[in-house]
Amino acid sequence: MSGIYIHIPFCREACHYCNFHFSTTHSHKQRVVGAILKEIELRKNYLPSNKIESIYFGGGTPSILFQSELDAIFNEIYKYFDVVEGAEITLEANPDDLNAARLKELKKSPINRLSIGVQSFRDEDLKWMNRAHSAKEAIESIKLAKQIGFNSLSIDLIYGTPNLSNEAWKENILQGIDLGVNHISSYCLTVETKTALSHLIEKGKIDPLSEEQASQQFDVLIETLELNAFEQYEISNFAKDGKYAVHNTNYWMNKPYLGIGPSAHSFNQTERSWNIANNILFAEAIEKNELPLETELLSMANKLNEYVMTSLRTKWGCSLDYIETNFGYKYAEQIEQQAYPHLLKKHLIKDGQTLFISREGKFFSDGIASDLFLL
Ligand code: SF4
Known part of the structure; x- marks a missing residue:
């Protein structure tokens, strides 16, 4: 869906x-x-x-x-x-x-x-x-x-x-x-x-x-x-x-979406694209049956980083099992290692195989997520 x-x-x-x-x-x-x-x-x-x-x-x-x-x-x-x-x-x-x-x-x-x-x-x-x-x-x-x-x-x-x-x-x-x-x-x-x-x-x-x-x-x-x-x-x-x-x-949850209109972003699980952020140029292109958009093919690192960033912000957390199944064991292990300093500071909590941001860590969530990114 x-x-x-x-x-x-x-x-x-x-x-x-x-x-x-x-x-x-x-x-x-x-x-x-x-x-x-x-x-x-x-x-x-x-x-x-x-x-x-x-x-x-x-x-x-x-x-x-x-x-x-x-x-x-x-x-x-x-x-x-x-x-x-x-x-x-x-x-x-x-x-x-x-x-x-x-x-x-x-x-x-x-x-x-x-x-x-x-x-x-x-x-x-x-x-x-x-x-x-x-x-x-x-x-x-x-x-x-x-x-x-x-x-x-x-x-x-x-x-x-x-x-x-x-x-x-x-x-x-x-x-x-x-x-x-x-x-x-x-x-x-x-x-x-x-x-x-x-x-x-x-x-x-x-x-x-x-x-x-x-x-x-x-x-x-x-x-x-x-x-x-x-x-x-x-x-x-x-x-x-x-x-x-x-x-x-x-x-x-990384589900696909289609973004319509000037500046709208789209995602189909393989690539991201974004429309031109200009009303007139947007309309002119579409009137000529052209799509005024740029596209970025997502690398494995892009996909994994996005999963980490978005999942950590939610109550469902970042699942190491999901990472292992979808990206490979070594990445689940690497992310767990990178999480270690934040686990020590209690900004992250590990429950089973899932990482959650703690109440104390919530104000720094973007910084915590970026520390877990694959380079
Ligand atoms: S300028 Fe428009 S889009 Fe921006 S916050 Fe105000 S109402 Fe919303």
């Missing part, structure tokens, strides 16, 4: 911290959506199996699309792929797009899961981030989505922003829990190059972010969510009642 990711590269505002591919100019939206429809057909044979268990609209801001545009994309997907019954179909949506009328339209479509870009329930944070919505709109959108029958609701929350105290951060998390969402994705604010945030820090208008504060707030996040019956099933993802995100879990 596989997944389909559709990248919608348009936003209402440019959030100061964001380095995803998007444009706030919407004059080319219709043309890009047309190219997306055509790309679905052009790449209908990319995946090893055309059985689809998850579809994910990300961006950008997919909730910017008209319902007719979403319907056209669904028509194209259903024409060329076998979307299994009960497939998870997620739309990333921003609170300012989710009024009652819009939510009712979405509910009638195949979408059965919303991932709402809340980021914070505090207006001062939202203003600082240059988000297009208010805290009130965020709260209203979640209440309305529940009333209209979306049972699978995720929100995104950001921590580590300069004016966010640990107490205010805890209140933010509790607000999300009180609203009854069953999935929370939470990321530490990072300073990406070429973003407004990095320029503001360079010019001294904003203080550099504190790693100590970020680490404390990560602890607050884990503690608060665990106390409220959320399970940390991936470093940045928490679910209640086993409502894991199917689409993202499949990424971590």
